[in-house]
Amino acid sequence: MADRKSLADYQREYEIIIFADQPKKDILLAGLMNEMEKQFNIPFPRNVSWERENPKINAMYRKIAITRTL
Structure with missing residues (x-):
């Protein structure tokens, strides 16, 4: 992983990916x-403390997870 991405970068990628066909999208x-x-x-498994400390990252990650159909 060469460059660190911002949360906005992940959001932009997500917005492109959601228009892909299944199963490529997943x-x-x-x-x-x-x-x-x-x-x-x-962390895996979920860590409530980490989630409270990183609400924006957690929200983006969960949005991606919910969008998947696998």
């Missing part, structure tokens, strides 16, 4: 989630 969304997990150190 694959691209999963990749976006994996990238966010690494960049923002998103």
Whole structure:
């Protein structure tokens, strides 16, 4: 991962991906989630404390997760 992306960068990518055909859309969304997990150190399993400290990141990540059909 060469450059760090901003949350706005992830939002822009998301807005492009949602118009892709299935199953490509799910694959691209999963990749976006994996990238966010690494960049923002998103914990697994869920960590309520982390979510409270990072509400914007958490909201974007959950929006992507909800959009997926897998």
